[in-house]
Amino acid sequence: MLxxxxxxxxxxxxxxxxxxxxxxxxxxxxxxxxxVLVAFIAxxxxxxPGILLVFALSWVLDVVxxxxxxxxxxxxxxxxxxxxxxxxxxxxxxxxxxxxLVGLSYFLSQxxxxxxxSILLPDMLPEWSWPGALQRTVLVVLSAIPLFILFNRLxxxxxxRRLRGKPPRRRSQRAI
Amino acid sequence: MLITLLLVVGLLLLxxxxxxxxxxxxxFTLDFIGPLQSAVTRTFSGIVNLKNDYVALLNVRAENKQLxxxxxxxxxxxxxxREGYSTYRHLxxxxxxxxxxTFKPIAARVVGKEPAYWYQTIVVDRGKKDDILEGxxxxxxxxVVGQVMHTADNYSKILLANAPSSAIxxxxxxxxxxxxxxxxxxxxxxxQYVLKTADVEVGDFIVTAGIGGVFPAGMPxxxxxxxxxxxxxxxxxxxxxxxxDFQKLEYVLLDPTDRKAVLDSMNLSPAR
Numbered sequence: 001m002l003x004x005x006x007x008x009x010x011x012x013x014x015x016x017x018x019x020x021x022x023x024x025x026x027x028x029x030x031x032x033x034x035x036v037l038v039a040f041i042a043x044x045x046x047x048x049p050g051i052l053l054v055f056a057l058s059w060v061l062d063v064v065x066x067x068x069x070x071x072x073x074x075x076x077x078x079x080x081x082x083x084x085x086x087x088x089x090x091x092x093x094x095x096x097x098x099x100x101l102v103g104l105s106y107f108l109s110q111x112x113x114x115x116x117x118s119i120l121l122p123d124m125l126p127e128w129s130w131p132g133a134l135q136r137t138v139l140v141v142l143s144a145i146p147l148f149i150l151f152n153r154l155x156x157x158x159x160x161r162r163l164r165g166k167p168p169r170r171r172s173q174r175a176i
Numbered sequence: 177m178l179i180t181l182l183l184v185v186g187l188l189l190l191x192x193x194x195x196x197x198x199x200x201x202x203x204f205t206l207d208f209i210g211p212l213q214s215a216v217t218r219t220f221s222g223i224v225n226l227k228n229d230y231v232a233l234l235n236v237r238a239e240n241k242q243l244x245x246x247x248x249x250x251x252x253x254x255x256x257x258r259e260g261y262s263t264y265r266h267l268x269x270x271x272x273x274x275x276x277x278t279f280k281p282i283a284a285r286v287v288g289k290e291p292a293y294w295y296q297t298i299v300v301d302r303g304k305k306d307d308i309l310e311g312x313x314x315x316x317x318x319x320v321v322g323q324v325m326h327t328a329d330n331y332s333k334i335l336l337a338n339a340p341s342s343a344i345x346x347x348x349x350x351x352x353x354x355x356x357x358x359x360x361x362x363x364x365x366x367x368q369y370v371l372k373t374a375d376v377e378v379g380d381f382i383v384t385a386g387i388g389g390v391f392p393a394g395m396p397x398x399x400x401x402x403x404x405x406x407x408x409x410x411x412x413x414x415x416x417x418x419x420x421d422f423q424k425l426e427y428v429l430l431d432p433t434d435r436k437a438v439l440d441s442m443n444l445s446p447a448r
Contacts, residue, residue, distance in 0.1 A: 014209065018288035018299070019216045023224065026362060026423055063205040064213075064333070065290030065297045067325070067341055069198070121341060127360065 002158050003049045009154065010037055010057035018064055029135055031143035032106065034061050038076045039102040039144070040151045042083035054080045068120060075113055079105045098148065103141040107133065198310070203328035206299070210331035213288035214301055221426065281315075281429035282306060287331070289425075296339035296361060298322075300428060303330040307432055311390070314428045318419040319396035320344065320384060321428045332430075336422055337397070338364055345387040346397055348380050357382060357397055357416065365398055365416035372405055372412050382416050 013033045021030045034057060041050050058076035066072050083105055110133050232239070284306075288299035302308050304327050314321040314334045322336040335342055338359040346357035346367060355370040370376060380400045386393025402415040 011209075011212070015212050015216055015288075018290055019213050020220060022289045022423070023220070060205055060209060063202045063326075064209050064288060064299060067297065067335060067339070069202070127340070 001162060002155070003053055005154065005158055006037070006041065006053055007056060009151070010034065010053070011060065013037055014057065014061050014064065017061075029139055031139040032136070033143055033147060034058070035076070035079070035106055035109070035140060036102060036144045036147045037151070038080055039083055039105060040148060042080045043087060043098060044155055047084065050080060050084065051077070068117075071113070071116060074116075075109050078112065079109050099141060099144050102144045103137050106140045107137045110136065198326040202326065206326065206328035206331050206333065207303075210287060210299060210301065210328070213299060214285070217287045280432070282308070282432050284332075284428050284430055286425050286428060296336040296359065296422070297325065298334050298336060298425065298428075300332050300334060300430075301330065302430060303328050303332050305329050308332050308430055313391055313431045315395060315431065316420055316425065316428055319398070320391060321420055321425065323390065324430065334428070337420075338418060338422055344391060344397065345385040346382050347385040348374075348376050349383045350380055351375055354385050355414070360415075363415065364401070364418045367400070367414035367416050368411065370412050370414055371410060374412070376400060376403060376412065376414065378403060
């Protein structure tokens with residue numbers, strides 16, 4: 001239920017990113033909201049459902065917008081793995097560090113993306129811009145704040161419903 | 177279990193990256209997302225249009241006068257262009273050239289745009305069922321929009337001409353100086369490989385050169401907005417402002433001529 005719900009949220013975000021965000025002013029740029037969801041999945045989901053979700057969502061965005069097929073899922077899976085490894089049983093998992101870590105991982109992802117592009121498509125390499133990369137990172141960090149609140153609420157709501165739906169365990173004869 | 181999953185995902189990724197083919201799973205995904213994008217775009221653009229219409233009413237009188245003046249100016253210009261066109265047709269007939277304007281373009285609505293800096297792609301609501309093929313060109317009344325990159329049954333993805341991975345053979349309209357027009361994202365285009373000795377000025381129009389057979393010659397691309405001549409190197413650095421506002425694209429026209437089939441038969445298809 002949790003995985004399906006967040007997959008649906010991801011699809012809504014992909015559609016919003018490829019339609020509604022286009023109406024934002026050009027100078028402002030556009031946040032990569034799907035990446036924010038990838039980071040949230042890394043914080044809150046276990047390895048297997050997390051990988052499934054991240055792959056399924058990044059695959060869809062790759063099909064809808066990608067030029068070199070497979071590159072965006074690769075970047076997202078690497079970001080997921082890095083965040084998951086870093087936050088697993090570590091104080092970095094605390095909510096104080098979550099948003100800055102989203103920014104850091106997004107910034108590093110852009111560098112990685114550029115690096116892979118420079119190997120695969122050296123003739124078609126776009127111009128690298130530090131201010132541009134920083135601006136996009138700031139946008140992702142700013143959009144991560146409300147989105148994380150929203151994702152957390154949805155996550156907790158689904159968890160509560162799931163717990164409520166489960167019948168209480170019967171005590172065994174021995175315990176009585 | 178985790179290792180198996182990682183292996184499966186890794187293999188899928190590898191297949192997608194190495195194959196580079198837009199196979200049935202990709203096409204199914206595009207056909208699944210396309211209608212959703214279309215519904216959101218239609219609804220939202222309807223609301224935006226309603227708001228714009230209301231705001232436009234407030235300034236309609238002043239704008240009317242301004243537009244009337246512009247119409248007068250354009251009618252004068254149109255007269256000059258008609259004269260130029262008839263001279264061109266006459267000369268063309270004299271040279272015995274065939275009229276090459278054979279295609280009947282198919283209109284397609286833009287249902288999705290990828291705003292990320294790296295991609296610069298759009299999704300349109302025409303696909304294989306409308307005889308759209310990968311490699312076909314997309315344009316608008318203002319000039320070249322891009323090239324069809326991937327197609328599903330009902331939707332297609334177009335690589336915009338201003339994408340960093342796009343390169344078009346172009347020329348300066350006034351003196352046929354050739355160069356390669358590379359996409360520069362939000363900055364528009366950069367015209368490369370134009371010698372420092374070439375006579376180019378800010379405001380000159382850039383059109384397609386027609387080399388390679390993908391784009392017919394003479395399609396408008398943009399006009400020169402900045403020229404820089406550095407001491408080192410043989411070439412000038414030329415920035416080009418696109419004629420098309422890629423941000424505001426709502427409809428595009430697709431060229432359904434069998435250009436791709438011809439290129440394939442000649443084994444000249446551009447690498448994708």
